[in-house]
Amino acid sequence: MFENHQLDCLPQHQSIEFKPLADNALLHTQLSWLLFYLPLMAALAAVCFFNQSFASVAQTPLIIGLPIILLLSLIFNVFSVRLKGVAVRSHDIAYQKGVIWRQVTILPLARIQHTEIHRGPLERKLGLASLRLYSAGGMSADLSMSGLSHADCKDMRQFIQDYTQHNQASEQSQNSLSVNEEELSNE
Amino acid sequence: MNKQHWQRVSPWALLYFVLHFAYRFIKDGIFNLLPIAVVFVTQVENKLFWGKIGALVAVVGLLLYSFAYYLNFRFCITDDHDILLNKGVFKKERLTLSFLRVQNVNVAEPFYFKPLGRVNCIFDAAGSVSQEVVLPGVSIAYAEGVREQVLTYKEAQQPIEQQASQDKQEQESQYRLKLSNTEVAKFGLMSNMAILALAALAPFMNMLFDFFEQAVINRLEAFYEQEVGLLVDAAALAVFSLLFMVVMIAVLLSVMMSLIRFYNYELYFQGGKFKRISGLLERHQLSVSLEKVQSIVIKQNPIARILQRYTIQCFQATSGVTTGAKSKQSLVMPVLKREQVNQMLQRIYPWLGQTEIDFKALQFKGVEQALLIKNLFFYAFIPSLLFAVFNYYILASHLFYSVVIVAVLSCLVYLSYKRYGYYFYHHQGRYYGIFRSGMLGVQYRVFELYKAQSTRGVSTHLMRRAGLKSLYIQLASGNVNLPYLKANVANEIIDFTLYQAESESRNWM
Numbered sequence: 188m189f190e191n192h193q194l195d196c197l198p199q200h201q202s203i204e205f206k207p208l209a210d211n212a213l214l215h216t217q218l219s220w221l222l223f224y225l226p227l228m229a230a231l232a233a234v235c236f237f238n239q240s241f242a243s244v245a246q247t248p249l250i251i252g253l254p255i256i257l258l259l260s261l262i263f264n265v266f267s268v269r270l271k272g273v274a275v276r277s278h279d280i281a282y283q284k285g286v287i288w289r290q291v292t293i294l295p296l297a298r299i300q301h302t303e304i305h306r307g308p309l310e311r312k313l314g315l316a317s318l319r320l321y322s323a324g325g326m327s328a329d330l331s332m333s334g335l336s337h338a339d340c341k342d343m344r345q346f347i348q349d350y351t352q353h354n355q356a357s358e359q360s361q362n363s364l365s366v367n368e369e370e371l372s373n374e
Numbered sequence: 375m376n377k378q379h380w381q382r383v384s385p386w387a388l389l390y391f392v393l394h395f396a397y398r399f400i401k402d403g404i405f406n407l408l409p410i411a412v413v414f415v416t417q418v419e420n421k422l423f424w425g426k427i428g429a430l431v432a433v434v435g436l437l438l439y440s441f442a443y444y445l446n447f448r449f450c451i452t453d454d455h456d457i458l459l460n461k462g463v464f465k466k467e468r469l470t471l472s473f474l475r476v477q478n479v480n481v482a483e484p485f486y487f488k489p490l491g492r493v494n495c496i497f498d499a500a501g502s503v504s505q506e507v508v509l510p511g512v513s514i515a516y517a518e519g520v521r522e523q524v525l526t527y528k529e530a531q532q533p534i535e536q537q538a539s540q541d542k543q544e545q546e547s548q549y550r551l552k553l554s555n556t557e558v559a560k561f562g563l564m565s566n567m568a569i570l571a572l573a574a575l576a577p578f579m580n581m582l583f584d585f586f587e588q589a590v591i592n593r594l595e596a597f598y599e600q601e602v603g604l605l606v607d608a609a610a611l612a613v614f615s616l617l618f619m620v621v622m623i624a625v626l627l628s629v630m631m632s633l634i635r636f637y638n639y640e641l642y643f644q645g646g647k648f649k650r651i652s653g654l655l656e657r658h659q660l661s662v663s664l665e666k667v668q669s670i671v672i673k674q675n676p677i678a679r680i681l682q683r684y685t686i687q688c689f690q691a692t693s694g695v696t697t698g699a700k701s702k703q704s705l706v707m708p709v710l711k712r713e714q715v716n717q718m719l720q721r722i723y724p725w726l727g728q729t730e731i732d733f734k735a736l737q738f739k740g741v742e743q744a745l746l747i748k749n750l751f752f753y754a755f756i757p758s759l760l761f762a763v764f765n766y767y768i769l770a771s772h773l774f775y776s777v778v779i780v781a782v783l784s785c786l787v788y789l790s791y792k793r794y795g796y797y798f799y800h801h802q803g804r805y806y807g808i809f810r811s812g813m814l815g816v817q818y819r820v821f822e823l824y825k826a827q828s829t830r831g832v833s834t835h836l837m838r839r840a841g842l843k844s845l846y847i848q849l850a851s852g853n854v855n856l857p858y859l860k861a862n863v864a865n866e867i868i869d870f871t872l873y874q875a876e877s878e879s880r881n882w883m
Contacts, residue, residue: 288833295875324691
């Protein structure tokens, strides 16, 4: 099985120290959630106000249920943001997330096809950005990391670009070297 | 780049554009016209007259659009080894495709071009349908010439690989596989194309059922009553006959679709490249370089097991966004006998062929028993309990049915659990993984570890307490996963896969 004698000296991803998200990330998550949730509550309140038959059935469960859901969601967001983290190693980027299903995704830099920095209005206001990394074969972005500071995002993108350029340059020089060797052997 | 290189395709290409846009209109636009159709049916009085006018406008519009598209469609093959394409009527578009980014140059011969000796020359970019360039209605000689030009340039840019492939070419003679159409028809029996055909009929099901009830079931019922008498329930027999007929029609459709796709299937292998030609209405030619294959799947479903046949699929890189890209760029060897599978594997992964498809000899390692317990609980126990409650309070039928449901679901869960397995192999400095999965059937996905795109480990609180982890590896041709491994094993696989992907200097694409 798994014939690999070098396993002991391999860099182990379990020992990665993840850097937490930016300070404003929690605020951004909570505000984003409220921006979705409060209009929904307002719409339901309006329906209750104008439709008495609906109100007689749904008013009490909504008055009790909605604040509980809101509170639980806000608490869940706190855990969710605290458990997220990102780490850049020499050859890959790792991202961990998840409260119930904890996952660690690692994407080798050499496999990144393109990168995107995305900033919504709220993110711009809070100095945040999302970094999306795409490789081949994924349905969408392989890594979509929100709640990072804009400066961190730009640094990471630059790091990836430098890595890719360096790789391409070394590949080209390797190719030209092999062409020269081939020509010499032909002569 | 020189201006004089810009050229138009042959006027025969108009035929392609008309059919292409008609197909696109039916496929993408027909649902958008539903509101108009509703208004037409409910509000318009002289339907025949206005219907004819509408159809005429649509046909004239289609012809004019196709003609305008043809006029604007120009291509150019530059000295810098790029293919430039200008196209579009209302929205002008320029597409640039470098020879280096071309994954395949396919030559397709649709049935309407056959008498004219014309073909479509298709340049596949790495996994993106939107970046695909099609030159319709070109002569066979021109298409072959361009293909040669692109492939020669690509090979010249990859001297090491070229040398290796030349060596290979010298060593091996051309391998040829030809499938008889009887064999191809067997693929129709094995594949799920029948289900696709039935799914296409889904929107008309109500109408069909009404029709069948009046036209078939009532007559059959009368016939059975007259002929069989009171021995059996005539109505039940009539419904059973109808179902049998539907299944037979579905199977027939599946066989037909299989023949349309793989008619006169021929596969050649030389110099590290597969070339496949098949198709009834359109003779489609697909070339796949072995180096570009990201993973292969060897599968055998229950019907294939009865027929003692296998299917092999070789997957190339896909964008993942469109399933069309995936199916188009995967090379399918639809119906292979055991010895043919072995011959194929000798070319793709020689070390795998040595086992002669006795995969049990590979000693797959299974996943942890916790998966069986979890799946029994969620997929057998809970659904059975719900059914038992429903059965007891609503249907009031015999408890025996609930017991049968538990037994069947548990068997399926157990089979699925037993199918999961993994095996890693080291051959001439290259590391391979084989992941086995399935339920009633079985499939083996084989890939080289360094072609992995990313890895992911997932665990819940209970899994962490039990020291377990699920593993996902994303390949350029899709995902592979192994649920419920021991955490240290999953971690080792992740670390080693990353090491391979990051340290290997060979080009993965």
